[in-house]
Amino acid sequence: MGRRRQAVTIKHVAADAGVSLQTVSRVINNEPNVRPQMKERVQASIDKLGYVPSIAAQRMSGSRSYLILAINDRERTIADWRARQGTDWVDQMLLGGMLTCADRGYRMLVELVDTHSDHVERELGAAIAALQPDGVVLTPPHSENPLITGLLAKRQIPFARIGSKKPGPGIAMTMGDEHLAAMATEYLVELGHTRIGFIAGPEEYSLAGWRIDGWREAMDRAGLAHDDLCARGDFGFDSGLVAATELLDLADPPTAIIASSDQMTLATMEVAQQRGLVIPDDLSLISFDNTPIVRFTRPPLTALDQPIAATAARAVELLIDSRDQTPPDQPIVLQGEIVVRGSTARAPHRAGN
Known part of the structure; x- marks a missing residue:
């Protein structure tokens, strides 16, 4: 039975090249204060021995942890x-x-x-x-x-x-939370919805407020009333049941609801179905999470895909x-997109509309 091959370490490289462990580490890390001849010598030993640097070896120079x-x-x-x-x-x-x-x-x-x-x-x-x-x-x-x-x-x-x-x-x-909320709202407006409810997340998350802002501004641009159409949850399913019930109990309930998490959207779907509402014929739904679960509901949920x-x-x-560049002093914004599935449709006709 053959002997197990011994792993090559940074010590083997240092001994083969005749240099210190710190010098090998500086070469591995591509530090600027290494002479070209020394770098070539160490690299030759690395190549000859088939050495693969570990994090411990990289950290030995003390300059960074990787x-x-x-x-x-x-x-x-x-x-x-x-x-x-x-x-x-x-x-x-x-x-x-x-x-x-x-x-x-x-x-x-x-x-x-x-x-x-x-x-x-x-x-x-x-x-x-x-x-x-x-x-x-x-x-x-x-x-x-x-x-x-x-x-x-x-x-x-x-x-x-x-x-x-x-x-x-x-x-x-x-x-881009405001942008996504506005995008969802504008999409529903294009489908003819005028009563668009919004289920927001908890106040401790600033992004929950940004999403309300995006929804509200899109409603304002469309000239639509919204004072009674926002409810809050905590992103969880149970809070979604409460918020959806609040909105659907209104004298003039929404024909579409945007919910700020997949769990609150699933809860809204359950409340709607318990009331005999058909999705999307009677109520359109949009989730703010495009998690795997939203593709397997019936119907699959239209969702906002956050990057x-x-x-x-x-x-x-x-x-x-x-380390080498000055970080940006303004917030970096990455934009998501809306993924349209079967939970959204044209607004239902209501008597008096």
């Missing part, structure tokens, strides 16, 4: 995972972030932190101390938590704030480049 840390809300993320209901926010974030990191020789790690915890600074501080990331991607509601953003700014760690437009440290990024993967990818690019 890690990007993504911070997501613990409570909501774990609840989504346990429910197994098709939510793919984290999947899409990793799709964009991990692939971009890999293209640039980095790794992405995800930490779950409770934004409501009194120990949020301690939790995040421990993760930063252990991992020493070169940059941090914050998602809502962390992206607007002053304890978190303040800690990162104090430690001079570059970070991106997805879902935030507030002035302050870090790179502000949005997915989550593209936003995460752009955040990673900006963080990696922040």
Whole structure:
């Protein structure tokens, strides 16, 4: 039986090239302060030995860690995972972030932190101390938590704030929430709807307010009344049941509803069907999440496709480049699109309309 081949390490390369471990690390990291002859000598040893650099070897020079840390809300993320209901926010974030990191020789790690915890600074501080990331991607509601953003700014760690437009440290990024809400509203107006309801998310998320603004402005441009047509939920199914009931109980109920999450849209569908309403003949529905589950409802849901993967990818690019380039001082906006399916149709004719 043959002997197991010993893995080649940075120590083998250093010994073969006759240089220090730090010199090999500087060559791996393409640092500018390495003489061309030395770089060729080390690279020749790397090629000869078939050495593949590890993160530990890359970090040895001390200049960077080659890690990007993504911070997501613990409570909501774990609840989504346990429910197994098709939510793919984290999947899409990793799709964009991990692939971009890999293209640039980095790794992405995800930490779950409770934004409501009194120990949020301690939790995040421990993760930063252990991992020493070169940059941090914050998602809502962390992206607007002053304890978190303040800690990162104090430690001079570059970070991106997805879902935030507030002035302050870090790179502000949005997915065009107002534009998407307006796009959905205008699409329904084109279908002849004049009573268009909106189920918004909770106030702790700034993007929930931006979506209301986009819906309201589109309604105003169309000359349509909307004072009684907005209800709020918490993005969850149960809150969607309450909000949908509120809207459909109106004396003049909406003929179309835009809901700010897939779960609240599914809840609206259930309330409508319990009342004998046929979708989309009696009520058109648009979801603000284009998660896998919306394709398998009956009928499949028209949805707003947020560019989550593209936003995460752009955040990673900006963080990696922040060492050599000045980060943008204005919010970066990535636009999504509407995906039309079977849950929307022309407005039903009502007596008196």
